[in-house]
Ligand code: SF4
C-alpha cells in the first residue's frame with residue numbers, strides 16, 4: 441500500500457513512525473521482502489561526509505561608519521568576493537590564502553568562524569558619495585555577522601568514480617594521493633548510505649526538501665552544478681545511477697565543526713568536508729527496492745586519474761562492498777582501496793537524523809518543485825590551442 | 829620484542845660503528861628505516877630493533893650511555909587527536925598495513941609494529957590529525 445508525505449508526517453507527529461537508517465534497511469532486506477519492509481518502515485535516513493569543493497558561505501558584515509563599499513576583501517588573508525553589495529561577500533572553500541597558500545584557505549575561514557574564533561577582515565573600498573571610506577580592518581566572529589549561510593553549489597554527489605593511477609608517478613588529486621602503478625584505488629561515496637543513490641530518480645527529493653546540513657537543518661536550493669542524470673544498465677541486470685548533485689543552503693550559525701571541517705589535499709588544494717543527509721519517506725515498494733539496496737548492489741567505475749585527462753580511461757565496474765573490503769582485483773592483482781568520505785561519520789549522521797525524525801524535530805517536506813533532468817554534461821569550448 | 833627508535837648524533841660520533849655493536853654484541857636485528865648522516869654534521873637515524881626482550885633493553889641501555897640522543901617511539905609517534913574525521917586518506921598512502929580501516933566500525937586503527945615511519949600519512953591527512961612525535965620535539 442502506498443503512503444503519502446502527509447500520512448508519514450502524521451505518524452512522525454504521533455511518535456509512531458518507524459524510522460531506520462539505510463544501513464539497517466539494507467541488512468533487513470536480506471531476510472525480509474521489499475513489500476513487507478515498505479509496509480513496516482516509514483522513513484529511511486541517508487547520509488554522507490566527504491570533501492565537497494563546491495562549497496562556501498555568504499556573509500554580511502554590517503556597516504562601518506562612515507560606510508565602505510568593499511571592492512577587494514580578505515578574511516584572514518583569504519580573498520573573498522567583492523562582487524556583491526557593499527558589505528556582502530561570498531567566501532569560497534577552495535580559495536587559498538595569500539600568505540599561506542592552500543595550507544589555509546576559505547574552508548579554514550569557515551571553520552574558524554564556526555568555532556567562534558575571531559577572523560580579521562581587511563577591505564579596500566570603491567569610494568562613492570554614499571560610501572566614502574577607502575579602507576577598513578575589523579575583527580569579525582560568527583556572532584557579529586548579520587547573516588552567515590552556506591550556499592554550496594554542488595554537494596551530495598550521487599555516485600563518484602573511484603580513482604587509480606596507471607603511470608609510474610604519484611598523482612596528487614582531489615581524490616587524495618593516487619599511488620603509481622595501480623598502487624591504490626581511492627573512492628568517495630558512502631555507498632548504501634548515499635542519499636542520491638537511495639532515491640536515484642528523485643521522487644522525494646526536490647527543491648525545498650529539508651535536509652541535514654553540517655549539523656543544522658538545511659534545504660535543497662537547486663540542482664547542483666554539473667548534475668546529470670546518469671544511468672547504466674549492465675548485461676547482468678545490474679543498474680548504476682550516477683552524476684546527480686544538489687545545491688544546498690543552510691544557516692552557518694546553526695552548524696557544527698563536527699560536520700563541517702576544513703581540509704587540505706596534499707599538493708592539490710584546500711577543500712571542505714561536509715556532512716549531510718536526507719531522510720527519505722517510504723512512499724511505496726518501488727522506492728523501498730532502491731532504499732534497501734546494499735553495498736553489494738551499488739556500483740561505480742574505476743577510472744585512471746594518472747593521465748590528467750577529462751575523459752579518463754575506465755578499468756572496471758566495482759561494487760561498494762568490494763571497495764569497502766579493503767582491496768579490489770584490478771588487472772589480476774589485488775589493489776588496496778581507501779575511502780575519502782568517512783563511513784563512520786556518515787553513520788553518525790544517519791543515526792542523528794533518525795533521532796531527530798523520531799523526536800519530531802525533523803519533519804519531512806514534499807518538494808516545492810521537482811529538480812530538473814539533465815541528460816548531458818557540456819564541456820568547454822576552448823579558444824586557441826589545446827596545450828597546457 | 830621490537831622497538832622503533834631514533835638516534836640523533838652530534839657530528840663527532842657519526843663515524844662510530846654503533847650498528848655493528850648492536851648486531852654483534854647485543855644480538856639485535858637492526859632494520860634501518862631512515863638515515864640522514866653526513867660527515868661533520870648532526871645526523872639522525874631511525875631504526876627498528878628486534879630481539880629478545882632482555883637484549884633489546886640492554887641495547888637501549890648501551891645506547892643511552894653513548895653521547896647521543898635516543899628517542900624511543902611508543903604509540904605516540906603518530907597522534908590522531910579528536911581532529912580525525914575517519915576519512916581514510918592516510919590508509920590509501922600507507923605502504924605497510926600500519927594504518928587500516930575495516931568492518932565493522934571503519935574507524936582508523938594504527939599498528940605501531942608495522943609502521944616504517946615513512947611519513948606519507950602525515951602529509952596525506954587532510955585535517956592534520958597525524959604528526960610525527962619527533963617533529964614536535
Ligand atoms: S608513517 Fe608511513 S608506515 Fe607509518 S603509518 Fe604513516 S604511512 Fe604508514
Ligand code: SF4
Pocket residue numbers: 908911912913914915916917918919936952953954955956957958
Ligand atoms: S587521513 Fe587524517 S582524518 Fe583521515 S582517517 Fe587518516 S588521520 Fe583520520
